[in-house]
Amino acid sequence: xxxxxxxxxxxxxxxxxxxxxxxxxxxxxxxxxxxxxxxxxxxxxxxxxxxxxxxxxxxxxxxxxxxxxxxxxxxxxxxxxxxxxxxxxxxxxxxxxxxxxxxxxxxxxxxxxxxxxxxxxxxxxxxxxxxxxxxxxxxxxxxxxxxxxxxxxxxxxxxxxxxxxxxxxxxxxxxxxxxxxxxxxxxxxxxxxxxxxxxxxxxxxxxxxxxxxxxxxxxxxxxxxxxxxxxxxxxxxxxxxxxxxxxxxxxxxxxxxxxxxxxxxxxxxxxxxxxxxxxxxxxxxxxxxxxxxxxxxxxxxxxxxxxxxxxxxxxxxxxxxxxxxxxxxxxxxxxxxxxxxxxxxxxxxxxxxxxxxxxxxxxxxxxxxxxxxxxxxxxxxxxxxxxxxxxxxxxxxxxxxxxxxxxxxxxxxxxxxxxxxxxxxxxxxxxxxxxxxxxxxxxxxxxxxxxxxxxxxxxxxxxxxxxxxxxxxxxxxxxxxxxxxxxxxxxxxxxxxxxxxxxxxxxxxxxxxxxxxxxxxxxxxxxxxxxxxxxxxxxxxxxxxxxxxxxxxxxxxxxxxxxxxxxxxxxxxxxxxxxxxxxxxxxxxxxxxxxxxxxxxxxxxxxxxxxxxxxx
Amino acid sequence: xxxxxxxxxxxxxxxxxxxxxxxxxxxxxxxxxxxxxxxxxxxxxxxxxxxxxxxxxxxxxxxxxxxxxxxxxxxxxxxxxxxxxxxxxxxxxxxxxxxxxxxxxxxxxxxxxxxxxxxxxxxxxxxxxxxxxxxxxxxxxxxxxxxxxxxxxxxxxxxxxxxxxxxxxxxxxxxxxxxxxxxxxxxxxxxxxxxxxxxxxxxxxxxxxxxxxxxxxxxxxxxxxxxxxxxxxxxxxxxxxxxxxxxxxxxxxxxxxxxxxxxxxxxxxxxxxxxxxxxxxxxxxxxxxxxxxxxxxxxxxxxxxxxxxxxxxxxxxxxxxxxxxxxxxxxxxxxxxxx
Numbered sequence: 005x006x007x008x009x010x011x012x013x014x015x016x017x018x019x020x021x022x023x024x025x026x027x028x029x030x031x032x033x034x035x036x037x038x039x040x041x042x043x044x045x046x047x048x049x050x051x052x053x054x055x056x057x058x059x060x061x062x063x064x065x066x067x068x069x070x071x072x073x074x075x076x077x078x079x080x081x082x083x084x085x086x087x088x089x090x091x092x093x094x095x096x097x098x099x100x101x102x103x104x105x106x107x108x109x110x111x112x113x114x115x116x117x118x119x120x121x122x123x124x125x126x127x128x129x130x131x132x133x134x135x136x137x138x139x140x141x142x143x144x145x146x147x148x149x150x151x152x153x154x155x156x157x158x159x160x161x162x163x164x165x166x167x168x169x170x171x172x173x174x175x176x177x178x179x180x181x182x183x184x185x186x187x188x189x190x191x192x193x194x195x196x197x198x199x200x201x202x203x204x205x206x207x208x209x210x211x212x213x214x215x216x217x218x219x220x221x222x223x224x225x226x227x228x229x230x231x232x233x234x235x236x237x238x239x240x241x242x243x244x245x246x247x248x249x250x251x252x253x254x255x256x257x258x259x260x261x262x263x264x265x266x267x268x269x270x271x272x273x274x275x276x277x278x279x280x281x282x283x284x285x286x287x288x289x290x291x292x293x294x295x296x297x298x299x300x301x302x303x304x305x306x307x308x309x310x311x312x313x314x315x316x317x318x319x320x321x322x323x324x325x326x327x328x329x330x331x332x333x334x335x336x337x338x339x340x341x342x343x344x345x346x347x348x349x350x351x352x353x354x355x356x357x358x359x360x361x362x363x364x365x366x367x368x369x370x371x372x373x374x375x376x377x378x379x380x381x382x383x384x385x386x387x388x389x390x391x392x393x394x395x396x397x398x399x400x401x402x403x404x405x406x407x408x409x410x411x412x413x414x415x416x417x418x419x420x421x422x423x424x425x426x427x428x429x430x431x432x433x434x435x436x437x438x439x440x441x442x443x444x445x446x447x448x449x450x451x452x453x454x455x456x457x458x459x460x461x462x463x464x465x466x467x468x469x470x471x472x473x474x475x476x477x478x479x480x481x482x483x484x485x486x487x488x489x490x491x492x493x494x495x496x497x498x499x500x501x502x503x504x505x506x507x508x509x510x511x512x513x514x515x516x517x518x519x520x521x522x523x524x525x526x527x528x529x530x531x532x533x534x535x536x537x538x539x540x541x542x543x544x545x546x547x548x549x550x551x552x553x554x555x556x557x558x559x560x561x562x563x564x565x566x567x568x569x570x571x572x573x574x575x576x577x578x579x580x581x582x583x584x585x586x587x588x589x590x591x592x593x594x595x596x597x598x599x600x601x602x603x604x605x606x607x608x609x610x611x612x613x614x615x616x617x618x619x620x
Numbered sequence: 621x622x623x624x625x626x627x628x629x630x631x632x633x634x635x636x637x638x639x640x641x642x643x644x645x646x647x648x649x650x651x652x653x654x655x656x657x658x659x660x661x662x663x664x665x666x667x668x669x670x671x672x673x674x675x676x677x678x679x680x681x682x683x684x685x686x687x688x689x690x691x692x693x694x695x696x697x698x699x700x701x702x703x704x705x706x707x708x709x710x711x712x713x714x715x716x717x718x719x720x721x722x723x724x725x726x727x728x729x730x731x732x733x734x735x736x737x738x739x740x741x742x743x744x745x746x747x748x749x750x751x752x753x754x755x756x757x758x759x760x761x762x763x764x765x766x767x768x769x770x771x772x773x774x775x776x777x778x779x780x781x782x783x784x785x786x787x788x789x790x791x792x793x794x795x796x797x798x799x800x801x802x803x804x805x806x807x808x809x810x811x812x813x814x815x816x817x818x819x820x821x822x823x824x825x826x827x828x829x830x831x832x833x834x835x836x837x838x839x840x841x842x843x844x845x846x847x848x849x850x851x852x853x854x855x856x857x858x859x860x861x862x863x864x865x866x867x868x869x870x871x872x873x874x875x876x877x878x879x880x881x882x883x884x885x886x887x888x889x890x891x892x893x894x895x896x897x898x899x900x901x902x903x904x905x906x907x908x909x910x911x912x913x914x915x916x917x918x919x920x921x922x923x924x925x926x927x928x929x930x931x932x933x934x935x936x937x938x939x940x941x942x943x944x945x946x947x948x949x950x951x952x953x954x955x956x957x958x959x
Contacts, residue, residue, distance in 0.1 A: 240958070291949070294706065296702070296705060298698065307699065310699035310703040311703065311705065426955065463710050466666045470687065471682050472690070484682065
């Protein structure tokens with residue numbers, strides 16, 4: 005293959021890292037373009053992080069501002085923690101995309117613009133008074149105007165496709181240009197196209213030719229003089245794949261099913277950004293996975309309760325509005341002490357809010373969102389790959405303690421991707437489950453002395469016929485009991501059981517300095533930006549630490565003491581200060597919040613600025 | 621060799637829990653019928669699961685010595701669906717009421733019936749909210765004066781059978797709490813049905829809606845006010861069996877037998893009719909004056925069962941792809957090695 009050779013007249017520069025963003029209309033295939041570039045970069049061995057950012061509308065009117073869809077990728081020869089604050093190369097397919105994204109482009113950054121979409125009516129749709137390609141507003145960037153549509157049509161004229169089909173290949177022309185720009189082979193994308201268009205080989209061929217044409221265009225035209233080389237990263241040895249948070253959750257639950265020896269049952273109702281977990285698990289029938297697309301969120305939860313009662317590893321997956329609907333039923337799972345994992349892939353709210361944007365504002369809902377005293381263990385994933393491990397751990401806790409467990413992810417983790425070191429089977433915990441089968445001395449609400457779990461006696465077991473339900477239970481027999489002292493005892497027992505989970509929670513360990521001027525306490529998807537900011541600020545000589553909480557209830561035993569080792573505590577969150585509220589209430593610590601509620605993750609620079617402000 | 625099934629009696633299905641329905645409640649009669657029918661079915665006791673929602677009728681599981689789950693308001697069909705999908709070998713029965721199944725749980729009820737999940741649903745219809753002390757329900761008659769409608773309800777009621785037929789339920793039947801032999805026959809039929817079985821049981825609430833069904837159940841009236849459906853038999857009713865139901869276009873009509881009208885002119889009951897339209901006509905005929913209320917099995921047809929189809933799909937995919945290997949799944953797709 006000659007695709008990666010560079011003609012002698014062109015310069016090749018080795019750089020450490022790059023941030024690239026594809027943006028266009030939501031019909032322009034920007035997510036596919038970005039995913040393909042990501043895959044190629046991952047296979048080459050760069051560390052990376054992605055940030056797909058797309059509108060809630062499937063197809064807003066073409067060319068308008070609300071219809072802009074973007075995909076950002078940060079790839080590097082060193083460690084990557086965030087999708088990148090500012091963009092080195094921006095590919096804009098139309099004026100609306102340019103207008104919405106150009107502010108994030110670095111000064112003197114590369115700007116590839118599809119000039120075929122800059123007619124007067126296109127500018128009008130993007131609410132632009134003048135043509136930015138002519139009015140010098142882009143003078144601070146290295147602008148590469150390209151007639152993407154015209155050139156794509158020219159490249160495909162032999163294939164006999166209609167104009168519309170040809171135009172749909174223009175994103176692959178742009179992709180080919182980027183492959184040239186960053187010296188990448190097109191092999192992985194060829195393979196993907198062959199697979200995707202197995203039944204329509206002409207479309208595979210068209211996209212390939214468009215991509216090749218884009219590549220050759222850069223090679224041939226004088227406009228592009230320099231291409232960039234980013235060597236592979238030094239990741240720890242092992243086998244890697246690229247993974248998104250939703251895929252990782254799905255795989256984590258399949259792993260939990262295999263390691264517990266239980267059938268996996270998923271009750272779910274379609275909701276953005278959680279639906280991909282349902283799509284993913286519905287493919288794994290050969291693992292015995294049962295996916296039930298319920299009639300509503302409540303049935304998704306309650307069918308999972310039924311499956312758990314019947315002896316399955318039961319899960320339900322949703323986002324905030326669906327979570328609200330499930331809450332009464334989660335109370336039933338608490339009262340009947342059945343093991344269920346409930347995943348909330350958080351999005352912006354309240355109400356329908358920002359369906360495709362990320363937020364962390366459901367923490368207090370997870371902790372306290374049910375009627376009465378109804379605590380549950382709550383875990384949160386820190387990175388896309390971490391979603392796998394959190395799914396496993398949540399399942400293990402649910403089964404060990406006979407308790408519903410809430411897992412918090414968010415839109416950023418769900419759709420973002422990173423290289424993931426694939427674990428071997430030996431690295432996965434095993435937690436086989438024993439159902440109660442012995443009728444001798446059986447009491448449905450007797451308790452294991454260490455975990456306070458009640459026995460799991462599934463229907464079909466002879467001699468263990470018993471009744472459970474949402475009415476208050478008699479300690480031991482499980483019969484209905486309304487006595488005042490029994491109620492208090494049961495409320496305290498259910499809480500003590502959840503508290504007992506702390507014996508499985510490792511002590512919190514601070515990254516960075518073990519004591520000092522400032523501790524950053526985070527949870528969930530802020531992990532990457534806090535980590536990147538911490539490194540940068542420690543390099544400047546500041547003495548700071550970072551604790552990232554996976555277990556949000558119960559909290560690690562040493563957290564209170566740990567916070568005391570720092571002069572100040574700052575809690576960055578994509579909400580109004582929910583973990584902050586918990587920490588201040590529980591530990592009487594004078595922690596300070598740092599909050600961003602814009603449907604977007606923190607930038608590294610934002611957190612660094614906060615650190616500098618606090619430590620002034 | 622499988623162990624011989626123990627010989628059960630009604631006592632084997634009774635619990636030590638004190639039954640806490642009001643004295644005189646129709647629920648006692650239903651409990652009695654179920655406890656008499658279950659021992660006859662030839663099913664090991666541990667295979668039975670009785671699931672309920674909230675309401676007077678939903679206390680049912682506490683009094684049945686089987687596996688039992690008293691859940692939350694309206695959700696019994698969804699919880700029972702989860703149980704049946706996870707364990708198709710279990711016999712899952714749902715005890716519910718008109719408020720539970722048709723108001724707060726209406727969505728679950730229709731979707732469970734639409735999917736044809738093999739659950740047996742006993743809908744105790746007393747046309748009132750009893751446990752919350754007497755508000756009108758979705759089956760209360762228009763104009764009903766109840767706690768929340770002192771000037772009469774302006775809320776049009778559901779016909780539970782029409783609703784079930786509207787979603788093409790595969791087994792739809794009706795009986796009455798005080799018609800014990802009839803009720804037991806219907807319960808046996810429901811137990812034998814392969815798929816969702818929906819049984820409306822007209823039930824008296826002697827505290828908040830006493831006499832709700834007196835017009836049908838009074839000894840002197842019942843033969844003229846009800847018609848007991850039998851598959852393959854003409855629709856004849858009346859104390860003297862002198863009236864029949866005839867079809868005229870898309871309308872049913874009551875005709876006196878004699879004067880040239882014979883049983884040959886009447887509708888012959890066909891519970892296996894593939895279209896639910898006929899049963900739908902039957903379910904609503906007593907909305908007009910002079911028509912009897914149908915009891916018995918309105919519809920009993922075969923259709924694919926949800927939990928069976930789901931298990932079959934898993935079996936087929938597994939046969940085609942081979943049993944899943946976790947290590948291979950984790951390594952699926954594009955991977956690369958870092959040395």
